[in-house]
Amino acid sequence: MSAQPPRRPSLAERRKAETRLDIARTAARLFAEHGTADVTAEQIAAEAGIGLRTFYRYSRTKEEAVEPLLATGAQRWLEVVASGPHRLPMLPELEQAIRAALTFDGAPEDLETTRGLIRAMDDDPALRTIWHRINMESERDLYRVLADLVGPTADLLQLRLIAAAAAGAIRIAVEQWASGSGPTSGTGSPVDLALHALRILAADALPINSE
Incomplete structure (x- = not known):
């Protein structure tokens, strides 16, 4: 059975998703700037322009608030792969999906925020778990x-x-990039590192080819 195209979300669903992403961006920016220990849910809500009760309708904890931002790439990745031909994706198709997954809507702002957020995870087990x-x-x-x-x-x-290889290539590339001061595009960017990692695996370990 072929993959079914995703249902188009309603206007209310899109607005809810936009609100969640706005809260996520706000929380991620505050965590990146100040660390999670010094940021409260009240601060995130105030910066996002919502009430605390509204904040807790979208997120159970302050750490979980960042999940929509981190998950955005994965959602795009799945959409690109699912829209491809009904066969095992070849290396060029997986590379295309990686480019889509790591092209942030608010780049380079979202990428830089994500860099700071991943660095903040070193001191926060809850963020690492997410x-x-x-x-x-x-x-x-x-x-x-x-x-x-x-x-x-x-x-x-x-x-x-x-x-596992494709998902791991993206994770390792983003973590490697976040640990340094590499650019958001071009050589040394998350896309560049993820493509390099996938090609290494395709050449040496996995049954992926471009034929």
Whole structure:
């Protein structure tokens, strides 16, 4: 069975998603600037222009508020892969998906905010848990998309390896980039590092090719 196109969200759903993303950007910026210990949910709500009660309708904790920003790339990644041909994606198609996943709507502002947020994770276990959960969910969802595209003849072990490698390439690239002072585009950017990581895996370890 082929992957079904996603349902177009309603206007109310889009507005809710925009509000969540605005809260996420605000929380991420404050965490990056001040560290999580010195930022409160009240401060995030005030900076985002909403009440505290509204904040807690969108997020259970201050740390979880950043999840929509971190998950945006994974959502784009899945959309690009799912819209491709109904077969195992080749390396150029996975590369295209990586470019889409790491092209932030607010770049370079969102990328720089994400850099500071990932650095803040060193001192905050709750943030690290959210980051790793998002990456695990991205890997799992990519595996499901690939299995749906390929169908019942799929080699499930192969698909799991591809999903793990592709998701891992993005995570490692973003973490590597965030640990330094690399640019947001061009050589040394998250896209450049993720493509390099995927090509290493495709050449040496995984059944991915461009034929």
